[in-house]
Amino acid sequence: MDIQTRIHQKFTEKFGGRGSVFASAGRINLIGEHTDYNGGYVFPGAIDKGIVTEIRLNGTERVNLYSADYDACVSFGLEEPDKPAEAWACYVFGVCRETIKRGGKVAGFDAVFAGDVPLGAGLSSSAALESCFAFAINELNHNGIDRFELARIGQSTEHNYCGVKCGIMDQFASCFGKAGCLIRLNCKTLEHKYFPFDPSAHGYRLVLVDSCVKHELASSAYNKRRLSCENAIAAIRKNHPEAGTLSDCKRLWLEEVRGEIPEEDFLRAEYVIGEVQRVLDVCDALERDDFETAGEMMYQTHFGLSKLYEVSCEELDFLNKLARRMDVTGSRVMGGGFGGCTINLVREELYQPFVDAAKSRFEAKFGHAPKIYDVVISDGARQIA
Numbered sequence: 001m002d003i004q005t006r007i008h009q010k011f012t013e014k015f016g017g018r019g020s021v022f023a024s025a026g027r028i029n030l031i032g033e034h035t036d037y038n039g040g041y042v043f044p045g046a047i048d049k050g051i052v053t054e055i056r057l058n059g060t061e062r063v064n065l066y067s068a069d070y071d072a073c074v075s076f077g078l079e080e081p082d083k084p085a086e087a088w089a090c091y092v093f094g095v096c097r098e099t100i101k102r103g104g105k106v107a108g109f110d111a112v113f114a115g116d117v118p119l120g121a122g123l124s125s126s127a128a129l130e131s132c133f134a135f136a137i138n139e140l141n142h143n144g145i146d147r148f149e150l151a152r153i154g155q156s157t158e159h160n161y162c163g164v165k166c167g168i169m170d171q172f173a174s175c176f177g178k179a180g181c182l183i184r185l186n187c188k189t190l191e192h193k194y195f196p197f198d199p200s201a202h203g204y205r206l207v208l209v210d211s212c213v214k215h216e217l218a219s220s221a222y223n224k225r226r227l228s229c230e231n232a233i234a235a236i237r238k239n240h241p242e243a244g245t246l247s248d249c250k251r252l253w254l255e256e257v258r259g260e261i262p263e264e265d266f267l268r269a270e271y272v273i274g275e276v277q278r279v280l281d282v283c284d285a286l287e288r289d290d291f292e293t294a295g296e297m298m299y300q301t302h303f304g305l306s307k308l309y310e311v312s313c314e315e316l317d318f319l320n321k322l323a324r325r326m327d328v329t330g331s332r333v334m335g336g337g338f339g340g341c342t343i344n345l346v347r348e349e350l351y352q353p354f355v356d357a358a359k360s361r362f363e364a365k366f367g368h369a370p371k372i373y374d375v376v377i378s379d380g381a382r383q384i385a
């Protein structure tokens with residue numbers, strides 16, 4: 001049964017009748033990791049896995065939410081200051097509060113939702129949930145908030161209700177995703193450009209290999225990375241007041257402050273400065289249909305994320321090395337890190353041998369099989385019924 005049918009059955013059972021249906025998407029990111037909160041470029045796309053909700057205003061001041069995946073109900077008042085105890089409900093609570101903060105109206109509603117974004121895989125199931133509700137609430141209340149601000153509503157939800165000081169990439173991809181296109185986004189100006197991306201037309205495939213590990217404390221480690229970057233830029237700004245974010249900095253400027261900041265902060269910043277340039281290089285390469293160069297950049301990103309930014313882990317390094325040994329075009333850890341997936345750009349003829357080897361060798365070493373996802377670049381937040 002597809003998600004829409006499943007949630008409609010539940011909606012009828014819990015609330016009766018029919019509501020409007022909205023959907024939104026998780027995301028991949030080809031390159032440009034941990035650059036968003038440093039004002040740099042990212043290169044994500046929305047995927048064919050997301051969140052769907054059936055929702056209807058209920059004429060009260062309360063929100064009644066049913067998660068079909070958890071088979072659980074949460075109800076909260078729109079005037080209540082305290083967030084719900086259930087982590088999944090906090091995302092929706094946060095979106096309501098952040099909409100109100102921006103002068104939007106939020107009338108009480110009943111909603112059932114479900115999703116198929118694997119949790120903890122680095123595919124931004126939380127951004128999918130936030131943008132789905134930000135979009136739905138905006139439509140149902142005729143608030144007329146634009147998609148840029150809807151993305152920011154999701155990001156502020158993470159900051160203020162979920163404890164993750166994330167950048168804008170995930171929510172942006174989820175709100176602006178377009179089928180068949182990756183989005184090169186300048187996270188400082190939010191200027192963005194769609195790049196048609198069809199690896200299969202050139203004999204390549206994108207495949208995600210999910211290590212199915214999620215390391216503890218990922219969000220505090222994430223926030224710590226962000227602080228390191230802030231330390232580095234603060235030091236650089238003393239010499240170069242014109243540097244707004246790390247993405248404005250020349251490598252030389254960072255060298256100048258090497259002795260003044262902890263070595264760890266230096267390495268984090270070194271990674272970020274290199275990564276911002278790699279996004280531009282990959283976009284140039286793809287405009288020439290040069291997938292091999294793009295792939296090589298992905299390996300460089302993995303090296304940086306593993307050795308300088310230190311957000312990889314044994315399982316992901318193993319998958320990356322395996323890809324390299326098998327001559328896979330590009331491979332790297334994707335998303336925030338500390339577990340989740342590698343994203344791999346694989347020549348068609350190598351797809352099956354690589355997937356088979358990744359499954360069997362990973363399982364032999366770590367005792368559980370990884371999951372394989374083929375992704376289709378799809379539309380982001382939208383109303384579907």
Ligand code: GLA
Pocket residue numbers: 032033034035036037124166167168169170335336337
């Ligand atoms: C998470 C965050 C994003 C971004 C990535 C790393 O997905 O939500 O904002 O920082 O990590 O690129």
